[in-house]
Amino acid sequence: MTSPTTGRVAHAPRLSPGAPAPSAAGRSPAGAPTEPGTARIAVDLLGGDDAPAVVVDGALRAVRTDPDLHLLLVGPTEVADGLIGALDPEQRSRVTVRPVRTAVGMADHPTAARGESTVRAAVHAVRDGIADALVSAGSTGATVTAAALGLGRWAGVRRPALVATLPAVEGPVVLLDVGGTLEPGPATLARHAVLGAAYAAVAHAVVAPRVGLLSVGVEAGKGDRLRRSADPALAAVPLPCGARYVGLVEGYDVSLGARADVVVTDGFTGNVLLKAIEGAYAMAGGPPASGGAPRAAALLGVAGTVVVCHGAARPDDVASGIALAAHLWRRGATDTVSTLLDDVPHDPAPDRNDTEVAP
Amino acid sequence: MTSPTTGRVAHAPRLSPGAPAPSAAGRSPAGAPTEPGTARIAVDLLGGDDAPAVVVDGALRAVRTDPDLHLLLVGPTEVADGLIGALDPEQRSRVTVRPVRTAVGMADHPTAARGESTVRAAVHAVRDGIADALVSAGSTGATVTAAALGLGRWAGVRRPALVATLPAVEGPVVLLDVGGTLEPGPATLARHAVLGAAYAAVAHAVVAPRVGLLSVGVEAGKGDRLRRSADPALAAVPLPCGARYVGLVEGYDVSLGARADVVVTDGFTGNVLLKAIEGAYAMAGGPPASGGAPRAAALLGVAGTVVVCHGAARPDDVASGIALAAHLWRRGATDTVSTLLDDVPHDPAPDRNDTEVAP
Incomplete structure (x- = not known):
């Protein structure tokens, strides 16, 4: 399972607003240039x-x-x-x-x-x-x-996550989990924050990813018990690739991308959210030109x-x-993300x- | 607090597919004829x-x-x-x-x-x-x-629900809860199913509303612990206004309306879902002609x-x-829904x- 470019984190410039991400568009591979190898x-x-x-x-x-x-x-x-x-x-x-x-x-x-x-x-x-x-x-x-x-499984991730990348107004947004672990605890959400940050940097060349925790408001203390306990856990965890935790974000942020490049949530919420966005595009008459809600997700862990x-x-x-x-x-990507995670201390x-x- | 039309449930025909609901459009009151009174x-x-x-x-x-x-x-x-x-x-x-x-x-x-x-x-x-x-x-x-x-509070509803009505492809969809009770148990979700069915019939003249429970798949057994215990609870509860429980539905169904007229979920998930749909419309270049995600919700209970x-x-x-x-x-609507709920037996x-x- 050696891969062609193991261990190197891409550091391409952040995508300009509105530009489709290389693989976020996902649905139409014929439209993007194929990578060699x-x-x-x-x-x-x-x-x-x-x-x-x-x-x-x-x-x-x-x-x-x-x-x-x-x-x-x-x-x-x-x-x-x-x-x-x-x-x-x-x-x-x-x-x-x-x-x-x-x-x-x-x-x-x-x-x-x-x-x-x-x-x-x-x-x-x-x-x-x-x-x-x-x-x-x-x-x-x-x-x-x-x-x-x-x-x-990876030694450092006991609970796998399904990771979807959505085209958003201000560049791609990495959403996890979309169905791998339906009921994570705060420590798992913190671990998934690390995983999402590494994935955004490695798979989508996002520089210094901003990581947010999905909740019902942006003010500290908003949310259910899981969110209230996960917020300090995400704030405390060291993030790889120059990523930083920006606190709570809301449902819009998944499609807008203005506040976060990585949105962390439980697998139940992420799954229904992704499908709701797909339904909204159908209701709006079709997905935006830069691509709709992805129907393929990476399983990490x-x-x-x-x-x-x-x-x-x-x-x-x-x-x-x-x-x-x-x-x-x-x-x-898989090997590199796994290596990056090994460098971040965590509760086993x-x-x-x-x-x-x-x- | 007597209201002009207490106690009467409207039974107008189901809206034809694609037709905007009288109050589901919500955002543009100027566009709809005003009711008298x-x-x-x-x-x-x-x-x-x-x-x-x-x-x-x-x-x-x-x-x-x-x-x-x-x-x-x-x-x-x-x-x-x-x-x-x-x-x-x-x-x-x-x-x-x-x-x-x-x-x-x-x-x-x-x-x-x-x-x-x-x-x-x-x-x-x-x-x-x-x-x-x-x-x-x-x-x-x-x-x-x-x-x-x-x-x-209403005697029969210990946990209030925020109820939003979304324009959907096949008629309005009543979504609850969108933030009133963030962490309901299965008995509260079953009570909210009754409440949502009554609200759809009374406020939106939906005939024999179909009620679904939001989950990650439609097959029985899909979902987290709350959904797995709420599914039989919703199946067992008597519903008013000729409503029937159709089982599990998915995120798309909130915007499509093909499977359910009423979608029941916890207040955390409903809130992020509603905002995600709003974000998706922004990403798609604007809400559909029949109206976007509502930014006003009724507090019931x-x-x-x-x-x-x-x-x-x-x-x-x-x-x-x-x-x-x-x-x-x-x-x-409030009095009528409350009266309808009093007729449905429930666990106090x-x-x-x-x-x-x-x-």
Whole structure:
């Protein structure tokens, strides 16, 4: 699991207001220039509400867009063969198949991922060095479980986080958690603040990220018990990459980006918030030109590059999830973020009331 | 506190898809025909981040738009006089003043509302029958505290809820709570489901409202501990007005309205969600034609008609808050909803871990 650019934190200038972030736009990988470097991505063909059709379509788009992309298709042979048959010979040479017939359903308990399944086989491909990263649009809980069991967790992050990057008025906003850990305690939120700051710097080249804690008002003391105890915890934690804690922020800040580059919240709130923003764009007649709410998120806290797509992903969403996985691998993001976290002291005991999606 | 149409539930046909709801649009009262009937609204001149200027401007717009509207301005005499001076003689005859010089600040503890203040004086005006309803853009916690102390609570609702109505693709969506009770337990969420169903029928003429519980997925069992225990509680509670519980819904449903007319959640999540939708509209270049995220919400659970405007309210928001208060009074909404709730059996003991904004 060595990556091409391990250990180096990018320090590009902050994006100018309104400019789309390189990977925040996410949905339309064809619109952004592809980074160089081979990336071998395992794709769970059976994950998602409309799998395999949507996943196949998304994988086709990705492999046609990115000439350095190699795909490992994990799923039934006949599905993979259908996809391969639609490619030209050069593209075909960049696609291999791992035949697996069992999927974890969206209504299945996450522990179903312990058994043989496409998501587990994709995780094992990463673990065994056959793929550099994996993408699944299946059950988030099952992917988190399979990844944590198959790849191991980072020593410094007991509770994984799903990290989404939203295009915002004043540059990209990194929102975490959007569904990895539904009920974190204050210590986990503080750890996720460190993680989000490192991710913003490494994956999106945000200089000296401003980190905020989502609440119902900006004045100190606003919020529920979790927020009132997490606010001093985030204020006290050392942040990497020149990041600083700016205190409480509100719902608008996720789409505006004026007050924070990184917005920290629990996985329940982050998940409903992300989907509410997507719904608002639909209500407004479509997402803004710089991109809508992302339907692909990075899973941080496990020892490998894992991207989770929305269960209702469309082909473009799957393609942008594959592009995100390739981007993170090429930047060495997972390894670099993990290394940055090792340098920040933390309480090794997780909050006792933490509840993950996965048991 | 007798209202003009007490006890009658409106049963107008469901709004056709895409049609703006009579009061869901909220922001532009000038665009909707005014309902007949005198409404005397107490306005807290000193509540809000940009008070009194914004409140004065909003009150001017309201009194010019609605010929049956009477305002009781609660605040410093010189501020009220400036407002009155800008009106013509007929409009002036519909405005009276209650001189109060002290306000509760946005950063003050909600208990500050126990002392003499504009919001407390506005509450007392309603209690004493001098006004029919009150509007404040000041601290939500202070308004909830002042209203609960001054007006009393409904016997059947120990935890008040702030109720916002959002224009959605398929008709208005009633979202509660958006900040009245930050940490409800499952019994309070079930009670709020009853309250939201009654409010949708009475205030917005929604026939047989569909009630959903906000979570991270629609499959049973998705969500954190609160949602997993509230889901069966909502399924078990009898709902008024022909309403039915449709189970778990997701963030999109708040803006789409395809799955539910009433979305129930805790006050923390509802508050950040509402503001996130507002931010998304700003990011998308402006709210949809049928109206953006409302910046005025009804406080239900106290014995009087109370509307809370956003602290960062603009003049149009204040005017739409006044229009909402007049609309609710003219429909007899507060009394009718309260009566409907009395008919639904409930557990009189609130959840022990409930935490309100107000202590």
